[in-house]
Amino acid sequence: MSQTTADFLLARLREWGVEKVFGYAGDGINGLLAAWGRADNQPEFIQSRHEEMSALEAVGYAKFSGRVGVCVATSGPGAIHLLNGLYDAKLDHVPVVAIIGQTDRSALGGSYQQEVDLLSLFKDVAGAYVQVVNVPEQLPNVIDRAIRIAVAARAPTAVIIPADVQQLDYSPPTHEFKMVPSSIGTAWPTVTPDDAAVRQAAEVLNSGSKVAILVGQGARGAGDEISEVADLLGAGVAKALLGKDVLPDDLPFVTGSIGLLGTRPSYELMRDCDTLLIVGSNFPYAQFLPAYDQARAVQIDIDGRLIGMRYPTEVNLIGDAASTLRALVPHLHRQEDRSWRETLQRNVAAWWDTMAAEAMVEAEPVNPMRLFSELSPQLPADAIVTADSGSAANWYARQLQFTGEMRGSLSGTLATMGCAVPYGIGAKFAHPDRPVIALAGDGAMQMNGLAELITIKRYWQAWTDPRFVIAVLHNNDLNQVTWEMRGMGGAPKFVESQQLPDVDYAAFAASLGLAARTVTDPEELAGAWAQALSADRPMLLDVHTNADIPPIPPHATFEQMKDSALALAKGDTDGWGILKEGLKTKAQEFLPGGDR
Numbered sequence: 001m002s003q004t005t006a007d008f009l010l011a012r013l014r015e016w017g018v019e020k021v022f023g024y025a026g027d028g029i030n031g032l033l034a035a036w037g038r039a040d041n042q043p044e045f046i047q048s049r050h051e052e053m054s055a056l057e058a059v060g061y062a063k064f065s066g067r068v069g070v071c072v073a074t075s076g077p078g079a080i081h082l083l084n085g086l087y088d089a090k091l092d093h094v095p096v097v098a099i100i101g102q103t104d105r106s107a108l109g110g111s112y113q114q115e116v117d118l119l120s121l122f123k124d125v126a127g128a129y130v131q132v133v134n135v136p137e138q139l140p141n142v143i144d145r146a147i148r149i150a151v152a153a154r155a156p157t158a159v160i161i162p163a164d165v166q167q168l169d170y171s172p173p174t175h176e177f178k179m180v181p182s183s184i185g186t187a188w189p190t191v192t193p194d195d196a197a198v199r200q201a202a203e204v205l206n207s208g209s210k211v212a213i214l215v216g217q218g219a220r221g222a223g224d225e226i227s228e229v230a231d232l233l234g235a236g237v238a239k240a241l242l243g244k245d246v247l248p249d250d251l252p253f254v255t256g257s258i259g260l261l262g263t264r265p266s267y268e269l270m271r272d273c274d275t276l277l278i279v280g281s282n283f284p285y286a287q288f289l290p291a292y293d294q295a296r297a298v299q300i301d302i303d304g305r306l307i308g309m310r311y312p313t314e315v316n317l318i319g320d321a322a323s324t325l326r327a328l329v330p331h332l333h334r335q336e337d338r339s340w341r342e343t344l345q346r347n348v349a350a351w352w353d354t355m356a357a358e359a360m361v362e363a364e365p366v367n368p369m370r371l372f373s374e375l376s377p378q379l380p381a382d383a384i385v386t387a388d389s390g391s392a393a394n395w396y397a398r399q400l401q402f403t404g405e406m407r408g409s410l411s412g413t414l415a416t417m418g419c420a421v422p423y424g425i426g427a428k429f430a431h432p433d434r435p436v437i438a439l440a441g442d443g444a445m446q447m448n449g450l451a452e453l454i455t456i457k458r459y460w461q462a463w464t465d466p467r468f469v470i471a472v473l474h475n476n477d478l479n480q481v482t483w484e485m486r487g488m489g490g491a492p493k494f495v496e497s498q499q500l501p502d503v504d505y506a507a508f509a510a511s512l513g514l515a516a517r518t519v520t521d522p523e524e525l526a527g528a529w530a531q532a533l534s535a536d537r538p539m540l541l542d543v544h545t546n547a548d549i550p551p552i553p554p555h556a557t558f559e560q561m562k563d564s565a566l567a568l569a570k571g572d573t574d575g576w577g578i579l580k581e582g583l584k585t586k587a588q589e590f591l592p593g594g595d596r
Helices: 005-015 027-038 051-065 077-091 118-122 136-153 195-206 223-233 264-272 321-331 339-359 368-378 391-398 420-430 442-462 479-489 505-511 522-532 558-569 575-587
Strands: 020-023 044-047 069-073 096-102 130-132 156-162 211-215 236-239 254-257 275-279 296-301 315-318 384-387 407-409 436-441 468-474 515-519 539-544
Touching (some): 005 027, 005 136, 005 156, 020 051, 027 069, 027 077, 027 096, 051 077, 051 096, 051 407, 051 420, 051 442, 069 077, 077 096, 077 118, 077 156, 096 136, 118 130, 118 156, 136 156, 195 296, 195 315, 223 236, 223 275, 236 264, 254 339, 254 391, 264 339, 296 321, 368 468, 391 436, 391 479, 420 436, 420 442, 420 468, 436 442, 468 505, 468 522, 505 539
Parallel strands (some): 020 044, 096 156, 130 156, 236 254, 275 296, 296 315, 384 407, 384 436
16 A cells, blocks of 8 residues: 555654654544554544643643654644644743644635635744645655754644645655755754853852842753752752742752742842842743842853843853853852851741641631642652642642652643643653642633543553542632732622632542542541542542632732722622631731741
């Protein structure tokens, strides 16, 4: 039998080492699906419940595997559905290749069924590279470049293949005019700045007596080097949300997350420092960085397009984080005055004491902070944690303590709802031998998490380690937006938009044959986590939480607190509960042993 263009495409993906493709069927990719059948499902086709989930699963797979993620969808609506997940990849700088069907070439321009101008549609989200394959001879170069550029640019790319082209007999490019050959494989370099630039950066850092370091996801894999630099300079290290797993939280100089979801020690680290080193972070919120005339600053990033734009840095080093820091170390002087470091470490220790106390504040039925606080000591050393956008991200950022080789991520820049479960599925396919915990709000579960439990049902028995825990913060409220209305706009809760219908999430999971448990008593949390993390199958914890626990950071501005008070005064339906729980929670900072 002759090889079709679709057959060649799958063979090329295998040559690139692609093992999983996340997708959903449709007649615009019938030629590809038939080729998958002939190829004995290699690479493995992972069926989601919706194309957006396919894209998000590819993002999760890429984030946790360090490899390119691949997703596939049909023409028209299938292609459109991919967009949100691909924008998540674009904004978080994740390499994903989307393979998309299109109507037959003979129908294009004829207002045919499912005909959409896909080049125009994808030119923004896949701006790094998007191309239509019109003849079989194009395919090797197009798919090879899509993969290479996705990795090089750390961005989504897209390959559009009309349905009729998929079924044509494949013929390779020939040695003729206007034919483009291609090849697979790339040896990527380790980029290090020249010595003069490194010495200039060292001069700035050595001049400081109160050094702060901010790390992001671009610093992953450079934990040892960051720790060594921090020790030499007597610095504290704050972590952008996507860099939460760069350094363990049990290091005494790690101040935790920064920003609106961040910690007080990170806020004070930036407020009081005289020198700033930014490593692999594009953290955009200037109000949480030092004042512009306060600190001398150095930035290290592999991407020259994203450097020098978040703070007025004196020296901008383009390079790999680990190799650049290793080049920097011999030029750094050890800071002998450790008073700055000692103050930071006292603040960090007091902060974690305060977080523990806040998690134990009584709330009806369960304080959401305690759900996360009880998880921290039980997290397996090799756990992968995903969190959804919403109030779950607050507690993920502040309450969870990562240690050892734990990994974690969420939709950092797009902050899309509904990413935790598909990210977790992608993580399980990247590391089927590691336990995964997905932390999701009930709004995110209703949006798409419940449907993706069906995907988990389909595949979990193929995973070496079957543990996949989905914890639902069940408060029947779109809680993060509710609090944003109060804290940023002084508006009371608008019940019609914020209140969610009540759903028995545990019953739904149990109906699929998954393990499930409903928790309404905080004293059951430790046991529920232990049960879930030792289960012989994926398990859903339906935890009924109190919506009145404020996710407002400890360094909330006067304006935010005033606006929240105004919201209550305007007749917020949860006013009394908010006042009661907010006062009890905030009081932990001022009790003996609190950090203030």
